[in-house]
Amino acid sequence: MFTGIIETLGKVTTLRKEDSNLHITILSSLSSELKIDQSVAHNGVCLTVIALDDTSYTVTAIDETLQKTNLSLLKEGSPVNLERAMVLGTRLDGHIVQGHVDQTAVCTSVDTRDGSFIFSFEYDAAYNNITIEKGSITIDGTSLTVVNSGKNTFSVAIIPYTFEHTVFNTYKKGSVVNLEFDVIGKYVSKLIALRN
Known part of the structure; x- marks a missing residue:
């Protein structure tokens, strides 16, 4: 779950196709705080962190996600809205957002x-x-x-x-x-x- 309050902007550094999947690497100030398997919303799309270092991390978008969202339009250098999952027990500043694009x-x-x-x-x-x-x-x-x-x-x-x-x-x-x-x-x- 997310709140729809954007934490920061990331920048796409690498796009790599693997079969019908797209691996997206993002330069972000959040990278050092993330962990593998964590969910992060990217332009509102909930994706799982699969690799990371101190300055960037990688997520994978499957074909269905690419067909239903604007992630297939990303280019190297594209800015991306980023939000980590909300923490239960804190103030909900936005509204309830699932990270599932309609x-x-x-x-x-x-x-x-x-x-x-x-x-x-x-x-x-x-x-x-x-x-x-x-x-x-x-x-x-x-x-x-x-x-x-x-x-x-x-x-x-x-x-x-x-x-x-x-x-x-x-x-x-x-x-x-x-x-x-x-x-x-x-x-x-x-x-x-x-x-x-």
């Missing part, structure tokens, strides 16, 4: 408004995922509140701190992002569908 979305606009940024996104409605205004959404691992919500569109407002300390500062129209919809909303939606 689908991707495309950024449709980036607007500056009175010192903050409004990012709008569009996603494939065929997956039956929904957002609601003032509800939670996780974008590339960042826990956010939905500002405007449509059938397959939504917007979020980003404060300058979040813009500067996450991969949001790299987004432009056409950028592909990972989405994890609110887990409680997904269960409610599924229960309603089963009743009909």
